[in-house]
Amino acid sequence: MHIPRQWRTRDQRLSLMGEVCPKCGVKLFPPRDVCPECSGPAKEPFALSGRGAVYSYSTVYHAPEGYESYVPYTVALVRLEEGPMVTAQLTDVDKEQVAIGMPVEMVTRKIAEDGEDGAILYGYKFRPALEAGAAC
Amino acid sequence: MTIMKPSREVGIAGYGAYLPRYRLPGSEVSRVWSEGEDESPVVEKAVAGLDEDAVTMAIEAARNAIARAGIRPQQLRAVWVGSESKPYAVKPSGTIVAQAIGATPNVTAADWEFACKAGTETMQASFALVGSGMGDYALAIGADTAQGRPNDALEYTAASGGAAYVIGPRENSLAYLEGSYSFVSDTPDFYRRAHEHYPRHGGRFTGDPAYFHHVEGAARHLMEELGYTAKDYAQAVLHQPNPKFPARAAKSLGFTPAQIETGLLVGRVGNTYAGSSILGLTAVLDEASPGDRILLVSFGSGAGSDAFSFVVTDLITERRRKAPATATYLARRREVDYAVYARYRNKLLMH
Numbered sequence: 001m002h003i004p005r006q007w008r009t010r011d012q013r014l015s016l017m018g019e020v021c022p023k024c025g026v027k028l029f030p031p032r033d034v035c036p037e038c039s040g041p042a043k044e045p046f047a048l049s050g051r052g053a054v055y056s057y058s059t060v061y062h063a064p065e066g067y068e069s070y071v072p073y074t075v076a077l078v079r080l081e082e083g084p085m086v087t088a089q090l091t092d093v094d095k096e097q098v099a100i101g102m103p104v105e106m107v108t109r110k111i112a113e114d115g116e117d118g119a120i121l122y123g124y125k126f127r128p129a130l131e132a133g134a135a136c
Numbered sequence: 137m138t139i140m141k142p143s144r145e146v147g148i149a150g151y152g153a154y155l156p157r158y159r160l161p162g163s164e165v166s167r168v169w170s171e172g173e174d175e176s177p178v179v180e181k182a183v184a185g186l187d188e189d190a191v192t193m194a195i196e197a198a199r200n201a202i203a204r205a206g207i208r209p210q211q212l213r214a215v216w217v218g219s220e221s222k223p224y225a226v227k228p229s230g231t232i233v234a235q236a237i238g239a240t241p242n243v244t245a246a247d248w249e250f251a252c253k254a255g256t257e258t259m260q261a262s263f264a265l266v267g268s269g270m271g272d273y274a275l276a277i278g279a280d281t282a283q284g285r286p287n288d289a290l291e292y293t294a295a296s297g298g299a300a301y302v303i304g305p306r307e308n309s310l311a312y313l314e315g316s317y318s319f320v321s322d323t324p325d326f327y328r329r330a331h332e333h334y335p336r337h338g339g340r341f342t343g344d345p346a347y348f349h350h351v352e353g354a355a356r357h358l359m360e361e362l363g364y365t366a367k368d369y370a371q372a373v374l375h376q377p378n379p380k381f382p383a384r385a386a387k388s389l390g391f392t393p394a395q396i397e398t399g400l401l402v403g404r405v406g407n408t409y410a411g412s413s414i415l416g417l418t419a420v421l422d423e424a425s426p427g428d429r430i431l432l433v434s435f436g437s438g439a440g441s442d443a444f445s446f447v448v449t450d451l452i453t454e455r456r457r458k459a460p461a462t463a464t465y466l467a468r469r470r471e472v473d474y475a476v477y478a479r480y481r482n483k484l485l486m487h
Contacts, residue, residue, distance in 0.1 A: 014195075015235075047238065069186065070187065110188065111187070122236070131460065131464065132458055
């Protein structure tokens with residue numbers, strides 16, 4: 001990812017910052033100029049909780065350029081509890097453990113590196129949800 | 137008076153731990169390098185996954201600390217990350233963490249380095265910032281993905297993990313600070329030159345003139361000036377590069393094994409460097425009762441120690457439930473063998 005785009009998308013990548021439509025109240029991710037539900041202007045930032053569930057998933061064995069060092073890894077469609085569907089890598093999980101409906105939570109991880117001397121791209125991934133307070 | 141105490145009363149408003157999921161048994165290191173002859177000082181150590189580094193671990197520990205403190209990230213006036221494994225040599229980890237937790241832009245952010253005590257350096261500075269009234273809250277973090285040279289004694293223990301603390305005014309603290317003390321000298325027990333991948337150390341020299349001199353010196357001095365002895369403390373957490381060092385130092389200071397047991401995690405997680413003593417403190421706070429007095433003493437090679445005396449408040453009971461317990465991270469474990477460890481920790485030449 002080029003530096004300007006990395007900079008421009010930092011909040012949505014690092015902390016899952018989306019938007020809420022001031023007209024119809026729908027939560028949006030990624031942020032966009034126009035609400036896809038009511039066509040009103042969408043510009044109010046909204047911090048998504050990061051909690052959701054796996055809607056569907058697939059394991060990648062032949063990765064696109066820049067992601068080869070992570071294979072095999074699992075990519076999932078995650079339905080966030082606020083409504084939006086997000087495509088992201090799963091992490092801290094064996095592929096055999098992944099199931100549709102599995103509760104997951106967002107974590108910020110390394111996504112890719114632009115070589116040994118280039119910028120590190122950080123962004124959201126999802127992992128099996130940890131319970132707060134409980135010592136499992 | 138050489139101990140430090142800010143004019144405004146301060147304390148810990150929230151704390152958060154982070155440990156990665158992977159564990160390398162000490163027996164694996166011994167199998168590969170000594171045909172199983174050498175005995176590992178630890179059962180296993182925590183190993184960061186392929187997509188983790190000191191920044192990602194700092195972010196998760198920070199989110200846990202903020203959740204427990206119950207503050208808005210915008211209330212933070214400092215985000216300080218202590219680490220000797222910064223992903224960038226030049227570019228602050230602090231700004232990435234501050235952006236990820238939503239603390240930018242009205243905040244100072246920087247990285248601190250003092251080998252294994254960089255984490256408590258950020259705490260000392262945070263107590264000073266809040267204690268002076270420059271801000272109400274500061275975020276102090278220690279996180280490392282420590283590297284041990286293959287076939288070096290440190291490879292058994294050099295581990296990954298971290299902890300974060302929201303430092304705030306005493307009235308909103310789950311443990312308030314009674315006083316702190318820092319004790320340093322130029323001691324070349326362990327170092328890593330610029331551009332070098334692995335550190336070098338002085339072998340047995342790392343014990344008496346380095347670890348024990350500073351840890352015991354700092355702890356003794358702080359307790360003396362506060363008028364306490366080991367008996368006044370419910371728990372003590374000392375820097376833990378291996379299980380033997382903190383056990384010997386604690387005994388010399390008058391602590392019983394039971395007084396250091398809760399925070400002594402090294403046997404199961406290894407030495408998480410800047411995260412080591414402060415990660416132990418998270419385990420103690422997870423089980424502490426209001427009124428408990430806790431001693432925290434770090435150690436960093438080069439060398440020095442920071443010592444802190446805390447008293448737990450009533451706020452602990454409600455706040456510790458608001459983020460995953462350190463025991464949850466300890467229980468979340470997947471064992472890897474030496475080959476997978478070598479891949480995860482970037483020890484393979486890919487050409």
